Amino acid sequence: MTAPAPVETLDLAARFPDWVTADARPGYSGWIVEKDKLPDFARALRDDLGYDYLSSVTGVDYLPEGKMEVVYHAYKTTGGPGVVFKVQVARQDPVEVPSLVSIYPGAEFQEREAWDLLGIKFTGHPDLRRILMWEDFAGHPLRKDWREPYFEEEFKPFKSRWPEGKFQMAEDKARLGDNLSFPAGFDPQKKTDFDPEKALYEALRQYQKTESGLETEHLLVNIGPHHPSTHGVFRVAVVLDGETVLSLKPVMGYLHRNHEKIGERNTFLMNMPYTDRLDYLTSMSNNFGYALAVEKLMGITPPERAEYIRVMMAELTRIANHVWAIGFLLNDLGAYFTPMLYAQEERELILDIFEAVSGSRMMCNYFRFGGVARDLPDGVLEKVRDLAFERLPRKVDELEALLADNEIIRSRGIGQGVLTAEDAIRYSAAGPLLRASGIPYDVRRAEPYSIYDRLEFDVACRPNGDIYDRMMIRFDEIRQSLRIIQQTVKQMPGGPIMAVKPAYQVRVPPGEAYGRVEGPKGELGFYIVSTGKSSPWRYHVRAPSFINLTAFGPMCVGQKIADLVAILGSIDIVLGECDR
Amino acid sequence: MSEMYGKGILKGLGVTLKRFWDTYWEDAIWLFRQVTRGERRYRSPEGIAHRASKNTRGIFTVQYPEEKLPVPEEFRFVPFLVYEEGPNGEKVMRCTSCGICSRVCPPQCIWIVRTTDPETGRPIPDPAEFYIDVDICMNCGLCAEFCPFDAIKMDHDYELASFGRSVYDKEKLAKPVAYYESIRPLNAARENAARAAKEAARFATSAKPEA
Numbered sequence: 001m002t003a004p005a006p007v008e009t010l011d012l013a014a015r016f017p018d019w020v021t022a023d024a025r026p027g028y029s030g031w032i033v034e035k036d037k038l039p040d041f042a043r044a045l046r047d048d049l050g051y052d053y054l055s056s057v058t059g060v061d062y063l064p065e066g067k068m069e070v071v072y073h074a075y076k077t078t079g080g081p082g083v084v085f086k087v088q089v090a091r092q093d094p095v096e097v098p099s100l101v102s103i104y105p106g107a108e109f110q111e112r113e114a115w116d117l118l119g120i121k122f123t124g125h126p127d128l129r130r131i132l133m134w135e136d137f138a139g140h141p142l143r144k145d146w147r148e149p150y151f152e153e154e155f156k157p158f159k160s161r162w163p164e165g166k167f168q169m170a171e172d173k174a175r176l177g178d179n180l181s182f183p184a185g186f187d188p189q190k191k192t193d194f195d196p197e198k199a200l201y202e203a204l205r206q207y208q209k210t211e212s213g214l215e216t217e218h219l220l221v222n223i224g225p226h227h228p229s230t231h232g233v234f235r236v237a238v239v240l241d242g243e244t245v246l247s248l249k250p251v252m253g254y255l256h257r258n259h260e261k262i263g264e265r266n267t268f269l270m271n272m273p274y275t276d277r278l279d280y281l282t283s284m285s286n287n288f289g290y291a292l293a294v295e296k297l298m299g300i301t302p303p304e305r306a307e308y309i310r311v312m313m314a315e316l317t318r319i320a321n322h323v324w325a326i327g328f329l330l331n332d333l334g335a336y337f338t339p340m341l342y343a344q345e346e347r348e349l350i351l352d353i354f355e356a357v358s359g360s361r362m363m364c365n366y367f368r369f370g371g372v373a374r375d376l377p378d379g380v381l382e383k384v385r386d387l388a389f390e391r392l393p394r395k396v397d398e399l400e401a402l403l404a405d406n407e408i409i410r411s412r413g414i415g416q417g418v419l420t421a422e423d424a425i426r427y428s429a430a431g432p433l434l435r436a437s438g439i440p441y442d443v444r445r446a447e448p449y450s451i452y453d454r455l456e457f458d459v460a461c462r463p464n465g466d467i468y469d470r471m472m473i474r475f476d477e478i479r480q481s482l483r484i485i486q487q488t489v490k491q492m493p494g495g496p497i498m499a500v501k502p503a504y505q506v507r508v509p510p511g512e513a514y515g516r517v518e519g520p521k522g523e524l525g526f527y528i529v530s531t532g533k534s535s536p537w538r539y540h541v542r543a544p545s546f547i548n549l550t551a552f553g554p555m556c557v558g559q560k561i562a563d564l565v566a567i568l569g570s571i572d573i574v575l576g577e578c579d580r
Numbered sequence: 581m582s583e584m585y586g587k588g589i590l591k592g593l594g595v596t597l598k599r600f601w602d603t604y605w606e607d608a609i610w611l612f613r614q615v616t617r618g619e620r621r622y623r624s625p626e627g628i629a630h631r632a633s634k635n636t637r638g639i640f641t642v643q644y645p646e647e648k649l650p651v652p653e654e655f656r657f658v659p660f661l662v663y664e665e666g667p668n669g670e671k672v673m674r675c676t677s678c679g680i681c682s683r684v685c686p687p688q689c690i691w692i693v694r695t696t697d698p699e700t701g702r703p704i705p706d707p708a709e710f711y712i713d714v715d716i717c718m719n720c721g722l723c724a725e726f727c728p729f730d731a732i733k734m735d736h737d738y739e740l741a742s743f744g745r746s747v748y749d750k751e752k753l754a755k756p757v758a759y760y761e762s763i764r765p766l767n768a769a770r771e772n773a774a775r776a777a778k779e780a781a782r783f784a785t786s787a788k789p790e791a
Contacts, residue, residue, distance in 0.1 A: 158688050162679035163703070165691035167711035167747065270686035273720035338596060345640050352632060352652075359656035359734065365720045373725065377654060377766075386634040402595040405588030504684040504726045 010049075010083065016041060023086060027297075027511020027530075030071075030084030035097060038087055039124075042103045045074060045083065052425050053077045053441070054104035056514070056525050056542040057111055059118040063144040066091045070120060071527065072100070073514055073542075077425055077439055079446035084514070093140075099125035106428025109550045117142040117260070127203045132253035132579060135196035138183040141258050148261065149179035155535045156266055200249060204237050207247035207557075216241055223564070225254050231328070232575030236564065243560045248553045252546075255579035263539035268294055268506050271539065273365040278541060279577035280362055281324055284317040284354065285519040287367035292449055293515025293526035294369050297508050306371035306497045307451045312384065312488040313357070313366065314517070315481040319392065320350040321520035322432075322474040322481075323399070325572040329471055330403065332569030333412055339403060346395050349387060356380050369506055371498035381489060388485040396478050404472065413468030417555045417567035420465055427551035430544045431522025433571055436473040437465035443518035457483050467563075470570040505534055512538075521545055521572055541580060545573040603638030623647055653764050656721040656734030658714050659690075661753045662760050671754060674731035676705035681723035681732050689716035690723060710753060714746040730771045736763045 012020045012031045019037035023030045033041045045051045051074040060069045068091050075082040089095045094115075099122035100107045111122040112131040119140035122128055130137060139146050150170060152158050160168075182188060201220065224235035233254035239247040259278065263271045275290045276283035288310060295301065302310070327343035351361040356377055358366035366373050403409055419429065424437035434441055440461040444452040460476035462469035510532040516525035522544030529538035548571050556564050610621035621627040628647055631640055642649055659681075663671040682690040693709035696702065724734045735755075740746065761768040 152688075156688055157683040157685070161682040161685075161688055161690060162692045163677070163694035165682060165693050165709070165711070167691040167709070167713070169713070169745065169747070170716070266686060267684075269684070269722070273686050273718055273722070342595075342599070345636075348640070349632075349634065355655060356652040357654065359652075359654040359721055360719065363719065365722075374654070377652070383634075391634040398595055402592045406592050407586060407588050410588065502725070504680065504722070 012083070012085075016044070020085075023084075025511075027509060029512075030086060032086050032088060035087050035089060038098050039100065039103060041085070042072075042074075042100050045085075046103060049083075050076050050078070051083055054100070054106050054428055055082065055430075055516070055523060056527060056540075057100070057107050057114060058527055058538075058540040058542075059114045059120045059142075060529055060538045061091070061118060061142065061144045063091070068095045068118070068120060070097050070114065071512075073525070073527075074104075075446070077441045077446075079441070081447055094119040094121040096121045096123050098123050099128075101125055104428065105426045106547065106550055109547060110428075113546075116140070117258075119143060127249075129199050129203065130253075132256040134253070135199055136194055138186070141261055142264075148258070150174050151179075154265065155533070156270060200237060200251065204239055204247050204249050207239065218246060221561075225251070231568065231573055232578075234568075234573075234575055234578075236568075238556075238561065238564070240561060243562070245556045245559055245561055245564060248556045248564070250549050250552055252549070252575070253579050255575045257580070259580040260539050260541065264536055266536075267504075267534045268369070268508055268536060269504055271536070272367065273363065275541075276363040276365055277576060278543065278580065279519070279521060279524075279545060279574045281574055282317045282321045282520050283362060283364040284313040284358075284366060285321075285517060285524060287364060288314050288450075289515055289517040289519065289524045290526050291367040291369055291515075292517060293513050293528045294506070294508060296513035296515055297511055297528060297530055298369060298506065299509075300370045300499050302371045302499050303496045304493045305375075305495045306499070308488045308492050309372050309376060309497065310367065311450055311452065311455070312485055312492075313354070313364075315484045315488075316350050316353060316384070318481045318520040319478050319485075320347045321572075322478050323347055323396075325432075325520075325569075326399065326403070326471055326474050328572070329467075329566070329569040330409075332565045333409065335409075339399070342399060342402065346392060349391070353380060353383055353387070356383070368498065368502060370500040371496070375497050381492065384485065385489045388482055388489060392478075392482055396475060396482075400475050404475070409471070410468060412563070412566060413466060413471060413570075414464070415466050416563050417467045417559060417570060418465050419551055419555050423551065423554060424465065427554065428547050429522070429551045430548060431519065432460075432470060432473050432477065433522065433548050433551070435460055436462045436470040438463045443516055443523055447516075449515075449517060455484050455487050457481075467566055467570040508532070508536075516542070519544055521574070521577070522548055541577075543577045543580060545571075545575070545578040546580070549573060549578065599638060601638075606638045625650075651736050651738075653766055655736055656724070657719055657738045658717050658735055658740065658748075659712060659721075659723050659732050659753070660735045660755045660760075661710065661750065662731055662733055662757050663754050664757050671756075673706060673750075673754065674729050674757075675707050675710065676729055676731070677703070677707035677710075678705075678728070680726055680728065684722045684726050686720055686722065687716045687718050689713040689718075707750060710750040712748045712753060714740065714748055730775070733760055733764070 013022050019034045019041050020031045023032050053075045055075055056073040058071050068089050070087045072085050073082050087097050089097060097120055099111055109131060111125055112128060114120045115122060115128055116130040116133050117140055219240045221240055222237050225233050235251040237249050237251060238245050272287060275286040278286050323343035323346050327340035330339035354364050355361045357380055358364040419437045421438045424434045424439055440459045442459040445459050457480045460473050460480055462473045508530040510530055512529045514525055514527045516523050524544055525542030527540040528536050531537045552571060555567050613619045619626045623646060628642060630636060631642060632649060662674045666672045677692050677694045679692055682692050689712055691711040692707050695704040695706050695708040697704055721734050723732050
């Protein structure tokens with residue numbers, strides 16, 4: 001369900017006749033920009049037209065057409081629909097496209113990802129290294145002609161499973177050694193002098209050197225992999241002057257499993273349980289985003305009751321995620337586990353509801369294209385009512401009383417790790433990170449989906465953009481989510497829960513769609529290209545945890561090393577989504 | 581700072597103190613209930629239900645494995661195959677080896693060998709072999725959701741720890757329909773009613789020409 005969009009006829013082809021043509025392929029929308037004019041176009045889009053927020057950058061490998069395409073989604077932080085623009089280049093290895101990092105710094109990690117996984121070289125990028133794979137990895141895994149070691153077939157379902165499904169263990173099917181391929185001229189037995197960390201350390205050492213009176217030696221320290229790791233396997237390389245951070249680069253990908261490649265082998269429905277495993281704390285939200293994207297392509301809208309159930313589940317997820325985030329931030333600040341476990345109690349009760357509704361506490365797999373998997377079982381609505389009207393408001397106040405006025409939290413949080421409003425937009429920060437910096441941007445209001453345009457709630461916003469505000473905004477958002485849940489409980493309509501007959505093979509017309517939701521961690525987007533087959537041709541996840549990390553380095557520079565983990569905690573990342 | 585420094589910390593400590601008090605106060609309440617009504621806080625269904633309810637206060641932990649939270653009906657863990665008891669007590673699988681579950685399975689962990697009639701070479705609706713690689717299964721429940729014969733269902737048994745790879749064959753997967761009805765009574769009743777209605781409809785259409 002789309003909101004009445006502000007009437008705006010944006011004819012970019014008329015405005016930039018030499019640079020831009022409309023994308024006329026059936027099922028596609030947006031604008032195709034001349035490769036060489038891309039930076040000029042982007043600058044005009046940002047400065048003259050007000051599209052100041054670059055949400056998503058990704059690439060598509062159109063192997064049969066011999067083309068590669070880079071797809072950009074830009075929005076205005078004042079709200080409204082976005083603009084999609086694309087650059088097409090002939091398919092080579094590698095292809096070259098001008099980088100937009102100087103115009104939209106939020107593209108930095110996303111362009112690195114597109115380089116890493118698709119082999120698109122962004123000229124002018126300040127630090128174009130691989131980001132999810134390691135530096136001496138050969139090939140670009142998301143290219144359509146790249147095959148993974150346990151490759152069986154291009155698309156599921158695999159023919160070997162039925163009707164002659166003689167069981168064979170995956171590890172016997174492709175034994176280690178048989179499933180490896182090496183680039184030409186590479187001998188695995190021979191030691192090379194290639195240092196995979198060299199590029200990282202070189203990039204790390206490019207920082208503004210300040211003249212101080214005292215001659216000090218700058219120290220390079222690796223934190224992790226694993227230490228900043230109350231959050232997962234994550235590594236930060238920093239250069240320190242004493243205890244002050246001079247330069248910082250996050251290193252990630254330790255949990256990378258090429259979710260998107262798996263998604264392109266899967267059928268559309270098979271991806272639904274895989275989305276649970278992105279940000280495993282917020283599976284209902286992930287389901288929501290993916291379902292929206294595919295429904296956009298299919299042109300179906302869920303029935304009223306399904307919409308209410310969806311919103312109720314998504315907001316319960318937000319509460320569960322935010323109490324977890326607050327608890328974890330306190331762990332990162334050194335208040336080990338008392339606040340964390342207090343917060344988790346409430347999450348437990350929410351997970352009980354998910355378990356009763358979907359069958360699983362965390363891997364919900366509850367949404368279907370055109371509705372939800374099953375209706376609410378008896379008693380669940382009462383449980384939600386008890387929580388939303390009675391227990392949670394009381395418990396949120398209690399948690400706030402425990403934390404908000406605590407002098408240690410205030411002195412460690414206020415004024416630390418500041419992200420200014422301008423920087424938050426520039427770095428494409430999303431969700432609580434953006435709103436704590438004073439930008440009241442929330443996809444639920446900026447471009448309402450589902451039934452959010454009918455619900456009453458406020459966009460939580462805090463002005464200072466420091467660690468303390470990022471903690472407090474999560475309390476604010478929990479309270480707004482409670483308001484939404486209370487409304488959905490009161491207004492829950494009857495009726496069917498599926499718009500179409502449930503089917504395991506859905507027909508998705510050719511075209512592209514970008515479905516985005518305001519996930520608990522920020523804007524979660526799914527970019528899907530269908531060719532009309534049973535599997536998506538391209539399946540891309542705009543992961544808020546990943547893109548929010550773009551601002552992590554700039555936030556930490558100048559801070560003390562002890563605050564680094566606290567800043568990371570206040571961003572609230574989940575590596576399952578970050579590394580994908 | 582105009583306020584007293586440390587007031588916020590004291591306020592927070594008040595919250596933890598209240599929790600501490602709540603735990604022991606709950607113990608006192610349950611002691612009273614034990615004396616008067618014989619209800620216990622720990623290791624009893626009523627105690628576990630209370631700790632999983634909105635009214636829980638103080639310590640909240642369920643002491644697994646001595647205590648276990650009851651699972652809701654929709655709870656899903658690895659699939660099993662439903663069989664019905666034949667007239668002589670033999671196992672009649674509901675599965676017709678149509679292969680929908682193996683085609684819908686996201687990690688492709690279901691392997692089915694279809695039986696063929698050795699004389700005619702045509703398929704017989706009964707699986708010759710049926711494997712689920714439980715270590716690969718992601719417990720998504722799609723197989724059970726899309727099985728047209730109510731033959732594959734998600735189990736409630738979640739204690740599957742093992743020292744090796746767990747690959748379940750047909751023997752291990754087969755469970756009686758009575759077990760299925762015991763873990764999912766509402767679902768089973770709904771499906772039985774739907775099947776009965778279908779049968780009745782078929783009977784009605786087949787009876788029509790004679791009438």
